[in-house]
Amino acid sequence: MRRTVLAAVAASGLIVMLAGTALTEESNWGAYQVNDKRSGYTYAAAETRAIQDDDFENPAMLWVDTGGELWNTVEGEAGKACASCHEDAAETMAEVGATYPVYYEPRGKLINIEQRINLCRTENMKAKAWKWESRELLSMTAFVRNQARGKPVAVKIDGPAAPFYEKGKEFYNQRRGQLDMACKSCHEDNAGNMIRANLLSQGQSNGFPTYRLKWQKVGSLHRRFRGCNKQVRATPYKAGSDEYVNLELFLANRGQGLPVETPAVRN
Amino acid sequence: MAWQSLGVVRALICGAGIAALFATGAAAEEFIAFKIDNNESIANSLTGKPGDPARGREVAINRKQGNCLACHKLPIPEQPFHGEIGPDLSMIGDTYSAGELRLRVVNPKIVNPDTFMPAFYRPYGLHRVMKNFQGKTILTAQQVEDVVAYLTTLK
Numbered sequence: 201m202r203r204t205v206l207a208a209v210a211a212s213g214l215i216v217m218l219a220g221t222a223l224t225e226e227s228n229w230g231a232y233q234v235n236d237k238r239s240g241y242t243y244a245a246a247e248t249r250a251i252q253d254d255d256f257e258n259p260a261m262l263w264v265d266t267g268g269e270l271w272n273t274v275e276g277e278a279g280k281a282c283a284s285c286h287e288d289a290a291e292t293m294a295e296v297g298a299t300y301p302v303y304y305e306p307r308g309k310l311i312n313i314e315q316r317i318n319l320c321r322t323e324n325m326k327a328k329a330w331k332w333e334s335r336e337l338l339s340m341t342a343f344v345r346n347q348a349r350g351k352p353v354a355v356k357i358d359g360p361a362a363p364f365y366e367k368g369k370e371f372y373n374q375r376r377g378q379l380d381m382a383c384k385s386c387h388e389d390n391a392g393n394m395i396r397a398n399l400l401s402q403g404q405s406n407g408f409p410t411y412r413l414k415w416q417k418v419g420s421l422h423r424r425f426r427g428c429n430k431q432v433r434a435t436p437y438k439a440g441s442d443e444y445v446n447l448e449l450f451l452a453n454r455g456q457g458l459p460v461e462t463p464a465v466r467n
Numbered sequence: 468m469a470w471q472s473l474g475v476v477r478a479l480i481c482g483a484g485i486a487a488l489f490a491t492g493a494a495a496e497e498f499i500a501f502k503i504d505n506n507e508s509i510a511n512s513l514t515g516k517p518g519d520p521a522r523g524r525e526v527a528i529n530r531k532q533g534n535c536l537a538c539h540k541l542p543i544p545e546q547p548f549h550g551e552i553g554p555d556l557s558m559i560g561d562t563y564s565a566g567e568l569r570l571r572v573v574n575p576k577i578v579n580p581d582t583f584m585p586a587f588y589r590p591y592g593l594h595r596v597m598k599n600f601q602g603k604t605i606l607t608a609q610q611v612e613d614v615v616a617y618l619t620t621l622k
Contacts (some may be wrong), residue, residue: 374594375593375594376593376594376595377593377594377595377596377597377600378585378593378596378597378600378603378605379585379605380576380585380586380593380594381583381585385583389583390552390583393550393551393552394548394549394550394551394552395537395538395550395551395552396530396534396536396537396538396548396549396550397547397548429595430597433596433597433599433600434594434595434596434597435595435596435597435598
């Protein structure tokens with residue numbers, strides 16, 4: 201009996217040691233890595249990751265909280281709040297953050313979460329659409345996507361979404377701007393390499409809207425697209441443009457299986 | 468003679484309606500045509516003048532100009548961050564002649580179409596260039612010469 205216990209203790213000690221070894225290796229990123237797909241979390245500094253890990257430290261949670269308040273706020277001529285139809289967001293919005301953008305039949309194209317929110321506002325609530333990058337739209341998008349936090353990204357790229365996915369892919373691989381660089385040039389071919397003082401990530405989208413330390417606020421994925429385009433001295437598209445929504449679908453699929461992290465914290 | 472040769476380059480520029488004048492900005496000057504030998508080298512100085520290696524070193528550091536350090540390691544110890552995207556250039560003057568270096572700064576895509584590296588002296592054949600940079604080269608012809616002069620000293 202005693203021998204068995206000792207053996208068990210020794211064995212468990214060995215397991216702890218092995219686990220300890222594995223954890224010190226950089227490759228063990230748990231849910232933040234799926235095969236060769238790595239969340240931006242795995243490229244972030246330890247201090248940045250620590251801010252994201254703690255909801256009380258993460259400043260982006262203020263936006264999520266605002267979104268939660270807006271969820272219950274009645275607005276527009278129809279006298280409705282989001283909650284009037286969708287009730288408990290934890291249940292009704294559990295999948296949205298992992299599955300958007302989607303093909304939207306009435307428009308014959310893709311829509312993302314921001315656009316879905318504004319469609320609800322204008323068509324169902326009879327309220328004004330929120331402006332892109334406004335506090336309200338960022339907050340509601342962050343709140344909705346946060347309901348799917350931890351769920352693996354699972355977008356559909358077949359059926360009617362297929363041609364839009366292809367356009368997004370084309371955008372991703374198209375060199376642009378005076379510097380003549382594609383998204384792929386940095387985030388596919390050079391992820392993990394330093395570009396002067398910055399570490400290039402895979403450019404995964406699973407944490408957006410995200411709190412960027414550089415912005416000192418939460419920003420949309422399309423804001424990030426515009427910034428990247430300008431950095432290579434290319435004319436950016438408008439936030440909410442078809443081009444960017446198609447790219448958004450391509451990126452989501454590229455990170456298929458990574459967990460939704462909204463609201464992430466990044467450089 | 469390569470397709471990028473003097474006559475063709477002129478034809479491209481005029482054909483694109485860009486004319487010879489590039490109005491404003493860092494590289495605001497007339498585009499100077501050049502001759503490429505066997506897709507390997509541009510033997511002559513773009514400006515007809517020699518480059519200044521000390522100025523070339525500054526251009527290589529400057530984030531709005533060459534920003535060579537974004538991607539390459541260079542013997543510039545006072546600058547803390549050197550990129551890892553391109554090859555280490557610390558001994559590049561041993562590997563390539565001035566003419567070969569000039570071609571690689573002007574338009575490295577002639578040597579390797581898939582390269583990440585921008586063409587520093589090619590104001591055409593680009594997609595959706597921002598208005599402020601349209602029709603302009605990243606570096607002026609003299610800045611190209613200065614960078615080439617600097618690179619040839621790296622031995």
